[in-house]
Amino acid sequence: MLAREVQLENSKFNDKEIKDIIELLKIVLGRVDRNGYIRILNTGTYKNIYKDYKVSDMLNAKKLNKILNSGEFELVNLFYSVNTYKTKSMATEDNIFQIVNILLDVDYKKSMYGKLNSKQFIDMLEHDIFGQVVPTPSATIFTGNNVHVIYKLKYSVNATDKAKILAKRVQKHLTAELKEFNADRSSNLTTLTRFIHTHNSKNMGKVSVKTYKNISYELRELQEWLPSLPSWYQKWKENKKNKKENNKGKVTRFHTEYSLLITRVKDLEKLQELRNFRCYGYREIMCFLYRNFVIQVECDSKVAEERMLEFNSKFQRPLKENRIESKTRIVERHTYRYRNDTIITLLDIIKDEQKELDTVISKEEKGRRNNERTKEVNKTKRRNSKGLTKREQQKQDKLKQLMKLIDREHTNKEIADIMGLKIRQVQYLKKEL
Known part of the structure; x- marks a missing residue:
């Protein structure tokens, strides 16, 4: 059955389905600051739709019913974020407000266990894996094709840099423990899961959930599942601290180059959003640049490929995955450095767009920002502690x-x-x- 046919048959959630969704959201989003935002993504039949809603609205049955049954969303490929965002601007890690869940994406259909149905596979995990190899999760969501394993944090954690690093370490370690089931190796706190009672367009499988009552963790409890640090680590850390001043120039340079690559990845995501995810005529070069920068940041060709395909999927008309993967694969053999002017020329980035970007800017835009900064500094200097001239x-x-x-x-x-x-x-x- 085609995705469009399923949508026509099931154009709205009924009252029982809304109740089921609310009950699950209360588990997944419990004890979270309700001023944060949840992103809903619908990669439907015709176009991708992104909407952001307050947590308080998502946990209100009447408001959620109105949101999901507005007619704007299809009941095929309907996702929501498991962590909250500060604003509606972008679904990036920099914009994460609170870390609420850690999600593992287990693509077991591509593993040696692919012939098992979802119940058989989850039963096997419960018997042999949960509580032994990895902690018992708070919920397992059958995505219609594969499985999401969710660990609910007992107390939502403000998304400081240290908290994000630790959460990603936990996520990366647990997925490594599930590598025989083809768990996604990338660590990403912006991962989304699917709404239950919707369909997966790959095979029209229906999304369902199994929850494990009263199971949640503090982040430090999950940290205990990480392997212990090697004996040499503490000594190495002390030596590194002592040598910091001597290597200041080198460290600064490395940090600058690394930060530049990260910021360029974010600028490509921002540019995609500024162009309303259309980007016709530029999609292929944007995917190439994205994969080129990510592989230099992550040093992992598989992660770079997966993130590029995810980036591609956000276009209103994504390019075919096998085609764009082969077109951008050259970065696995050789990576490229680009000057800002080159990127601006390749993507025809106009002045108004540059004002919204962090690093892909012309000399003129850089000069404009420096002048504004200088004016602001001078203005501040002219005023006393009370803000008066x-x-x-x-x-x-x-x-x-x-x-x-x-x-x-x-x-x-x-x-x-x-x-x-x-x-x-x-x-x-x-x-x-």
Whole structure:
């Protein structure tokens, strides 16, 4: 059955399905700051739709019913984020507000266990893997084709850099433990899962869930499943600290180059969003650049390929996966460095777009930002601790002096003589008061 046919047969969630979704969301999003945003993604039959909603709206049955049954979403390939975002701007790790769940994507259909149905596979995990090789999860979601394993954090963690690094370490280690089941090796806190009672367009399989009651973890409890650090680590860390000053130039340079690559990846994602995910005529070169920069950041060709394909899938009309994979594969043999001017020329990035980007900017845009920064610094320097210029502060001092003299019932002429002003100036200051 085609995806469109399923959508026509099941165009809306019924009351029981909404209730089931709410119950699952209360498990997955429990004890989270309700001011954060959840992203809903629908890679439907005709176009991709991105919408962001407050957690409070997602946990309200009436509001969720209105959101999901608005007619805007199809019940095929309908996803939501398992972690929350600060704003509606972008679904990137920099915009993550709180880490709420750690999700493992287990693509077991491509492993030696691919002939098992979802129940058989999950039963096997429960019997041989959960609680032994990896912790018992809070829920397993059958995506219609494969399985998502979800670990709910007992207390949502603010997404500081240290928290994100630790959460990604946990995610990467647990997926490595499940490598025989072809678990996704990339560590990504922006991964989405599917709404239950929807369909997967790959085979029209229906999404379902199995929850494990009262199972949640503190992040440090999951950290205990990580392998212990080697004996040499502490000594190496101390030596590194001692040598930091001597190697300052080298470290700074490496950090700058690494940060530049990360920022260029983010700029490509931002450019894709600025162009409303159309980018016709530029999709192939954008995918090539994206894969080229990611492979230099991750040092892992498989991760670079997967992230590039994910990037491609966000276009309103994605390129065929096998075609774009082969067209960009050359970066596995040789990576490329590009000047900003080259990238701007290749992608025809206009001035208004450059204003929204972090690093892919022309010399003119860089100069404009430096001028603005200089003006802001000079403006700050001209003001005192109260935020007033010298002239504004003098005026405030005169007004205070005037108030005291008025309280003592001095005439305008007496006030003018005391303050060294003209009578007209005293009258003006009284109007200010």
